[in-house]
Amino acid sequence: MTPLALTAFTATSCLGRGLGATFAALEGARTGLAPCRFETVTLDTHVGEVAGVDDERLPGELEEFECRNNRLALLGLRQDAFDEAVRTAAGRLGPKRVGLWLGTSTSGILETELAYRRRDPGTGALPADFRYRGAHNTFSVAAFVRRALGLEGPAAVISSACSSSAKVFASAQRAIAAGLVDAAVVGGVDSLCLTTLYGFHSLQLVARTPCRPFDVERDGLSIGEAAAFALLERPESRPAAGSVLLLGTGESSDAWHMSAPHPEGRGASAAMTQALAAARLAPDEIDYLNFHGTGTPSNDAAEARAVAAVLGTRIPGSSTKGATGHTLGAAGGLEAVICALALRHGLMPGGVNTRSIDPALGVAYLLENRRAPLEAVMSNSFGFGGSNCSLIFGRAA
Secondary structure, three states, X not given: OOOEEEEEEEEEEOOEEHHHHHHHHHHOOOOOOEEOOOOOOOOOOEEEOOOOHHHOOOOHHHHHHOOHHHHHHHHXXXXXXXXXXXXXXXXXXXXXXXXXXXEOOOOOHHHHHHHHHOOOOOOOOOOOOOOHHHHHOOOHHHHHHHHHHOXXXXXXXXXXXXXXXXXXXXXXXXXXHOOOOOEEEEEEEEOOOHHHHHHHHHOOOEOOOOOOOOEOOOOOEOEEOEEEEEEEEOOOOOOOOOOEEEEEEEEEEOOOOOOOOOXXXXXXXXXXXXXHHHHOOOHHXXXXXXXXXXXXXXXXXXXXXXXXXXXXXXXXXXXXXXXXXXXXXXXXXXXXXXXXHHHHHOEEOOOOOOOOEOOOOOOOEOOOOEEOOOOEEEEEEEEHHHEEEEEEEEEOO
């Protein structure tokens, strides 16, 4: 594939707002996970909650989209002057020539949960002020962001669990290659809600302590929330040295099980192999791997087998979910931005919280930060139902 430039990008998570706070936390090997105090949740677990989301207010012209998910989206858009960069691109290219592809898992379902508490005691009807279209509806985050940024190009939301906001990079790349648009806003937004927290708890996948990906004693994941965005454009004929490029994408669907990966990681292997082919890179040309690394026993084991089969056992990597939590539909976008920061600063972040690597996994997992010039990095996002996506990012020479 022809590389695309990430001409702007940003991320907001429990690590903080924007690139500066995110990188400072990664550089300091800090986690943003804390004991769960979200809403009325009584689970003994840690979560990655973004501070101040409920203090945000949507502009009056956007009040039909009121919900925690869209407040988080607006908070994210305003960091690192990302919204200004998009408006500048739309002014240069035309608003119809800038597309929008976002990933989310639960969208604004929290609004439905809150409305359900206020249903009519006699009829069970939801309250009259409940807005499904602007909140719970999966497309609401794209409709909201599109209007907030003044875009008029094609827009779509991908909801394929944990691979959602990785797959948007592939969809946008195809749209730009086909000439449908000249640029695209991509990313993901997912916010905390009771359905997610209690749902994963019912699957016995939630850890009590902060998650420990690839640890010999790993026992589950920690749920987080995030908003992450990138602006993809065709690079200049000679992109500035150090510019971050999307080099390759790979997607697969192994459909092995509703909530478990193929034990040998076949779908994950296929996605990584496709991404390498698209980027025209050999496995040993990947300098760092951001593992999907949820911290559950079966997921980490399956991914380790796939990585060993495709990339070998010597490429250094880590999961940043020990720092951010698993942000579900926003994970692919958040970790794409983390990979961009890794390339920009030459930093491979160590796996926060992991203390003793499971020797059965057989991969080069980093416990501490490592500094080195990076030319190409891979990010894995593997979701429920065997929906897999691998992305490769590089640095312009």
